[in-house]
Amino acid sequence: MAADTREPSVFQRFMVSELAHNWRRSASAIAGTVIIISFIVLVTAGPYLTAQNPYDVRQLDIMEAFKPPVWLEGGTAQYLLGTDQQGRDVWASIVYGSRISLFIGLVAMLGSVLIGATLGLIAGYYGGKLDAIIMRIADIQLSFPSVLIALFLMSAFGTGVDKVLIALISVGWVVYARTVRGATLREKSREYVQAARVSGLPNSKIIFKHVLPNVLTPLIVIATIQVGTFILIEASLSFLGVGVPITQPSLGLLIKNGFDVLFSGLWWISVFPGLFIMLIVFGINLLGDFLRDELNPRLK
Amino acid sequence: MVERDAPLLSVRGLKTWFHTFGGVVKAVDGVSFDLAPGEILGIVGESGGGKSMVGFSIMGLIDRPGRIEAGEIVFDGRELTKLDDEAMQGIRGRQIAMIFQDPMTALNPLYTIGNQLEEMLTLHTDLGPEARRVRCIEMLTEVGIPQPEDRLNAYPHQFSGGMRQRVVIAIAMIAGPRLLIADEPTTALDVTIQAQLLRLMKAQVEQRRTALILITHDLAAVSQMADRIVVLYCGRVVEIGSTAALIAGPRHPYTRGLLDSIPANHQGRSRLPQIPGTVPDIRKLPVGCSFAPRCPRAEPRCHADAPMLVTDRTGRAYACHFPLEDTA
Numbered sequence: 001m002a003a004d005t006r007e008p009s010v011f012q013r014f015m016v017s018e019l020a021h022n023w024r025r026s027a028s029a030i031a032g033t034v035i036i037i038s039f040i041v042l043v044t045a046g047p048y049l050t051a052q053n054p055y056d057v058r059q060l061d062i063m064e065a066f067k068p069p070v071w072l073e074g075g076t077a078q079y080l081l082g083t084d085q086q087g088r089d090v091w092a093s094i095v096y097g098s099r100i101s102l103f104i105g106l107v108a109m110l111g112s113v114l115i116g117a118t119l120g121l122i123a124g125y126y127g128g129k130l131d132a133i134i135m136r137i138a139d140i141q142l143s144f145p146s147v148l149i150a151l152f153l154m155s156a157f158g159t160g161v162d163k164v165l166i167a168l169i170s171v172g173w174v175v176y177a178r179t180v181r182g183a184t185l186r187e188k189s190r191e192y193v194q195a196a197r198v199s200g201l202p203n204s205k206i207i208f209k210h211v212l213p214n215v216l217t218p219l220i221v222i223a224t225i226q227v228g229t230f231i232l233i234e235a236s237l238s239f240l241g242v243g244v245p246i247t248q249p250s251l252g253l254l255i256k257n258g259f260d261v262l263f264s265g266l267w268w269i270s271v272f273p274g275l276f277i278m279l280i281v282f283g284i285n286l287l288g289d290f291l292r293d294e295l296n297p298r299l300k
Numbered sequence: 301m302v303e304r305d306a307p308l309l310s311v312r313g314l315k316t317w318f319h320t321f322g323g324v325v326k327a328v329d330g331v332s333f334d335l336a337p338g339e340i341l342g343i344v345g346e347s348g349g350g351k352s353m354v355g356f357s358i359m360g361l362i363d364r365p366g367r368i369e370a371g372e373i374v375f376d377g378r379e380l381t382k383l384d385d386e387a388m389q390g391i392r393g394r395q396i397a398m399i400f401q402d403p404m405t406a407l408n409p410l411y412t413i414g415n416q417l418e419e420m421l422t423l424h425t426d427l428g429p430e431a432r433r434v435r436c437i438e439m440l441t442e443v444g445i446p447q448p449e450d451r452l453n454a455y456p457h458q459f460s461g462g463m464r465q466r467v468v469i470a471i472a473m474i475a476g477p478r479l480l481i482a483d484e485p486t487t488a489l490d491v492t493i494q495a496q497l498l499r500l501m502k503a504q505v506e507q508r509r510t511a512l513i514l515i516t517h518d519l520a521a522v523s524q525m526a527d528r529i530v531v532l533y534c535g536r537v538v539e540i541g542s543t544a545a546l547i548a549g550p551r552h553p554y555t556r557g558l559l560d561s562i563p564a565n566h567q568g569r570s571r572l573p574q575i576p577g578t579v580p581d582i583r584k585l586p587v588g589c590s591f592a593p594r595c596p597r598a599e600p601r602c603h604a605d606a607p608m609l610v611t612d613r614t615g616r617a618y619a620c621h622f623p624l625e626d627t628a
Contacts, residue, residue: 128364191406198359199420199471200393203385213410 019294029290035283043099050092051078055247061087066261069268082268084257090268093254094276100250102280104161105231108168109223115169116176117219121207123177124184135181138174146171146233150242159245164237168230175222183215217295225288228281235277251277307334307374308511309358309479314371316350316357323583327353327366329535332609337478338509340502342522342543344558345532346579351515354532355481358513359398360388376478394424397472401484403464407456413440413467414452417474424475435474443470443500462493466500473504479511486521498525520562523547531555534582534590537609541616551616551623554591589621597622 014020023029042049052059064087068075075082081090119138123131150167157163187193188211196206235252237243239259244250249257251273258269316328327350335341345351356362358373360380373380375396380388392398400406407416417436421427427435433452440448443466456464465485472480482501486494502525505512516522522529522543529546531539531554539552550556557575577594580586586593592602601621611617612626 191400191402192408194361194400195398195406195468195471196408197361198392198396198398200389200391200423201419202389210408214408 022294023290026290028286032283032286032288032290035279036287039098039102039280039283042095043102046095046099050089050095052089052092054088054092054096055249063087066266081272084269085261090254090272093249094251094273097249097251097254097273098276098280100161100244100248101231101234101252101277104164104168104234104244104250105227108165108172108230108234109227111165111169112172112226113176113219113223116173117180117212117215119173120177120180121184121211121215124181125188125203125207125211131181134177138177141171141174144171147237147240147242150237154242159243161244161248164234164243167237168233172226172230175226176219179218179222180215183218184211187211187214221288221292221295224291225285228284228288231277231281231284306336308337308339308376309335310372310374311354311358312372312374314354314357314373315369316353316362316366317369318366320365320583325582326535326585327582328357330371331530331532331535331537332371333530333537333540335479335511335513337511338506339528340505340512340514340526342526342529343513343515343532344517344519344522344529346517350535350582351517351532352483353535355398355483355513355515358481359392359396360385393420393477394475395477396479396481397475397477398481398483399465399468399472399485402488403461403468404488406468407464409456412453412455413459417452417467417471420471420475439470439474440467442504443467443473445470461489462497465489465497469497469501469504473508473510476508477510479513480505481513481515483515484517485514487516487518494521501525519558520564531558534579534585536590537617537619538591539616539618539620540609541614541618545614545616549624549626551618551626552591552620553595553597553624555618556624557594589619597624 064083065085067079067083069082070077070080079089083089119134123134146167149170153163153167193206193210196210234243234250238250238252239256244253254273255270262270312332314328314331318325318327331354343351343354357368362368368381414436418432421432421435436452437448440451445451445463445466486497498521514522514525526543528542530537533554539555550559560573563572575594580590588603588606592598607619607621609617609619
């Protein structure tokens with residue numbers, strides 16, 4: 001429509017917003033963003049950045065096993081960060097492993113948001129018995145650690161990325177359900193929700209068009225930080241052997257692989273994946289903290 | 301009784317109670333009134349008198365722990381208390397609209413005015429996108445918003461309180477409802493623009509022959525607007541009458557008290573008269589007349605049995621054992 005040409009685009013509006021302004025002035029927010037974007041580039045362009053596909057057995061050479069990083073004696077430029085027991089390039093393993101770690105973190109977060117926010121909206125908006133049932137289930141969920149749920153799933157169905165996701169989501173949704181329920185209760189008493197009700201809008205439309213956008217802010221903050229948390233939990237699960245299978249190794253599984261030989265002086269196989277986990281979680285938390293400070297009106 | 305058209309809305313013996321931990325709150329306890337098409341009815345009373353709950357009951361929006369215990373609400377021949385939620389959605393907004401006290405929170409902060417106006421048309425009419433836009437601009441012009449084409453793209457925070465309430469009125473009226481319920485529509489506004497908005501509302505409903513229920517504690521505002529007035533006290537009707545008669549000669553001491561406490565009626569006096577005491581805890585109402593503890597005319601009988609609403613030959617009704625003299 002012609003009238004819309006005067007309206008600035010969403011991007012233009014974002015660039016002049018207070019959020020963008022404060023972002024430009026916050027070193028830690030910029031650092032967090034740079035780290036996250038580097039990781040995204042790393043995992044998407046992954047196969048082009050590494051000479052070797054560490055999970056193609058034909059490309060592996062057992063004679064190349066246990067090579068140290070390039071700056072140590074015996075290291076070669078071909079394997080910047082050394083190789084593991086089977087002659088896998090540690091750098092290539094990290095690139096492929098980050099892919100799985102980041103994928104699990106993001107998908108588990110999206111799944112948790114979707115389930116948690118929906119249940120939270122329903123509980124908060126309708127109240128009564130439905131609310132009581134949903135929130136009691138949430139309480140029960142909180143008393144199960146994700147490790148226990150992963151163990152149950154593993155023993156019943158075997159390992160797999162999907163089982164890890166289920167284990168993470170079944171614990172992760174609770175925090176969204178609680179946050180969204182609280183925010184929904186607050187928004188519900190606002191007159192614009194009453195006004196939407198007296199306008200004859202169906203409940204589903206009131207919930208998703210009017211209530212949801214007004215409870216998104218706390219959601220965005222928690223979701224950002226939770227990606228980091230999920231990557232860490234997944235790493236612990238994999239380290240304990242109840243995480244991803246060996247055919248789809250995440251950063252956590254790489255640490256476990258190197259752990260057996262860690263005390264023989266072959267430290268690089270475990271330590272480098274560990275450093276990368278630290279780096280990505282650090283980056284996510286930097287950005288998450290910035291968003292929390294910016295989007296939470298109470299901290300202003 | 302004066303002959304009138306068949307009522308558009310007829311409320312009979314409405315009881316809306318809230319079952320709380322501390323006891324049953326009888327927010328509306330046996331309220332009856334009729335409303336003719338195009339009529340303006342004022343419902344007045346102090347805070348906590350159950351005024352708003354009458355409006356919400358008609359809308360079918362009583363939330364737990366509240367419930368309509370008894371009574372009928374017949375709108376245009378349909379008994380609203382018996383309709384399910386889906387049928388009520390067809391009535392809300394299209395047949396009966398409602399506006400609220402606080403224009404600051406009655407609009408969703410995240411959507412433009414145009415979006416919120418258009419939502420009503422999408423929901424309640426078959427108009428196409430261009431026709432909807434034209435209708436929205438017309439409506440904003442009608443309620444006195446300057447440059448309506450530009451203002452369609454503005455967000456609620458870009459409007460002043462009075463302008464927002466104009467937008468709220470536009471949203472309520474755009475689907476052409478037959479009844480508008482206004483719950484304290486000017487209370488949150490600057491005194492200087494209250495009268496403007498009341499005039500705007502009156503013009504809007506008269507032009508479309510929309511009936512209006514004006515719920516307020518401001519008897520002065522109601523007396524300039526309404527054809528008839530219902531006075532509520534503790535969830536019960538204490539007096540009903542035509543505005544002129546009720547203002548000129550109230551029969552119930554509570555109505556008298558409300559009238560006396562309007563500043564304009566007492567210019568020159570050193571101290572504004574007020575009704576002594578406060579509204580009693582609605583969970584522990586006195587046995588007799590609920591107004592008796594505050595009533596200057598109360599006698600032993602008032603504390604023993606509650607007076608019934610009696611209608612006199614002019615159509616005035618009041619619930620009092622010892623009514624004030626008929627001066628009308």
